[in-house]
Amino acid sequence: MDTEQSYTVEQRTKIGVALYYDIEEGRNQFARETAVGHGDTEIRMAIYWALHDEKFADPDNPEDLELLFAPGITQTLNDLKARARASLVMNALETMSIAQIAGLTAEFFREGDISNELAFKRRDRLQQEAKQREAQTRSAFNAQHKPAPEGTVKELAQKYNKSLSEIRRLKAAGELHTLVLP
Structure with a gap:
């Protein structure tokens, strides 16, 4: 028309x-x-x-x-x-x-009206991508908070006679392997 x-x-x-x-x-x-x-x-x-x-x-x-x-x-x-x-x-x-x-x-x-179908597919794809990003963020967060193979922060602080905050800083930096017994 x-x-x-x-x-x-x-x-x-x-x-x-x-x-x-x-x-x-x-x-x-x-x-x-x-x-x-x-x-x-x-x-x-x-x-x-x-x-x-x-x-x-x-x-x-x-x-x-x-x-x-x-x-x-x-x-x-x-x-x-x-x-x-x-x-x-x-x-x-x-x-x-x-x-x-x-x-x-x-x-x-x-x-x-194919454009609507494509819009729905795009929306679904964006939702899936958002879920994947959320899962990756959650797993990264959980990985940061799991005990190190060397032991928990509290155990390491006692073992190496260091403060909890110092052990946490080393753990966050990925440098727990640098700890040496006093």
Whole structure:
């Protein structure tokens, strides 16, 4: 849909409401367009409008645009597009050959909203990396606090007649091997 220049925010939101209810109520007149992503912005505007007490969001405003891509709105849009794809496939089963149906579904998945999938994969990867860093930090911390093979700090302080703080400094520096009996 080329609605970016010719319609107001209110009109675009109404278009989004019409597209949303076309699928939601099973009329599916615009199922193909919805399934391949035409009108995504208008549908996002309609979902935002419905969820925020009929407040309009302007996609030309960077702050509003960020709100339109909130996870809840994106998930609702993806669910709607999936229902549109399913209705098309079900209708196609009645009139198309298997090869035609396979081509149609391949087209939908090729043109689908892949950017969300990539964003989720990136988020998962970043979470895994954060967990790995946390585990490495925890193991490094634990390694610093385990007793040295030579003995505990207290035992070494008594054995070498040194202060606890001096033994701790040597241990932190990795120089316990330099201790000599008095």
